[in-house]
Amino acid sequence: MKKTPLYEQHVNLKGKVVDFGGWALPIEYQGQGILVEHEAVRTAAGLFDVSHMGEVTVKGPDAEKFIQKMIVNDISPMSNFQIYYSPMCYPEGGVVDDLLVYKYHQEEYLLVINASNTDKDFQWLQEHLEGDVEINNISDQCAELALQGPKAEVILQKLTDANLSMLDYYHFLPEVNISGVTALISRTGYTGEDGFEIYLDPKDASFLWDKLLAAGKEEGLIPCGLGARDTLRFEVCLPLYGQEIDRDITPLEAGLGYFVKLDKNDFIGKDALMKQKEMGIPRKLVGFEMIDRGIARSHYEVQADGEKIGFVTTGSFSPSLKKNIGLALIDAKYADEGGEIEILVRNKALKGKIIKKPFVKKSVKGAK
């Protein structure tokens, strides 16, 4: 298993380290657990090690043109130091990955991609490279911390002179001095709460991790594992690659149509996505709550009238709502709110009801 530069920290803090797609990362910390960590992020703050994420730089006069071809969102309106979210698709419309595009300027970008997809994505980008543009996989040179929660700004502000209150949602500061360490900070995250993602040299990661935990102690900051990261993102319905989106699921089906700009110039997947939109989107990602006692989990079959209509993409107990809820990709004709579905839980059909998404509203700064 690959270790992040914070491995020692996790072990010392009694993290329950598991194999997470080839990375040794804590699922939770002993003495806390997922529920406590989840609650900390919703009410105070949590610190996550997300150094496993992949980073690719895109530079050159044709950088913008190249990215426009590769992703489904339209980056032409972006200003410098802004960030856009986008799926990246196959010609058939399925998703290669979802990523964040950080724009430094017209000829320089940073793409932040999923850890488990890093090699695949980099190869995909390389295969389609065109024009005067150079890409580099700098994942090994980047550690990443995520400081998330309503107290995140107060905590981080203690360690830097940069005026964080001026940093808007989905914007970044490229070189910030935090306790003597130089880092890129962005107002982004994957929890539905306000917060920051901090990219820095791996050699500085453990120093800053300790600094942040000490600085945030008063505010209730605690280290959080990937278990809480999953329940937090799930409650606000942020998609996870391999579950809500995948090679066989289009962004339109996954409810990410907002990020699919069919009116921009040619991009990979455009024809397939246009056709799908014209013909009618066959499946829809819905939220549901369990009526019968039971927890739906990923890949469980969903039925209506005894027939298979789809599958659960993510299902869990919701720590914030104290209910068993889930997301499912189902035949669009059954997708109306209030509709009843059945989920096959260990071969028993349990009743569920389709409810509104997201289950918990985001409370990010200036969220659109």
Add this chain to the structure above:
Amino acid sequence: MANSNEFKFTETHEWVRVEGNKAYVGITDFAQEHLGEIVFVELPQVGDELSSGGPLGVIESVKAASDVYAPVSGKVVEINEDLLYEPGKINEQASESWLVAIEFNDSSELDGLLDDAAYEKLCQEED
């Protein structure tokens, strides 16, 4: 664990406490610690026949679902309904949170269970 002498253990991390011809079954502290916060318990019904090593129920934590296995064969004579509504009790007091009581047919099945020392050793090996 209080009165640890009364308890026997399985390799799949269930504990067993015998009262007369009934075996009370729960999951061990080691198991609950590894599962994390337990949020759901699925139990058999009174009257169900279980066989040793076969499925007894399911315990779900925030993370995942885990099967619980019957340590002995026999009929379910009691279930701990409190756990259906307060599954978190297993995290708080695993050794007192029995799931079911099984009226066993063959007491020799109990001989195959681990004693305290053997179970402790198993846990150390697995940790």
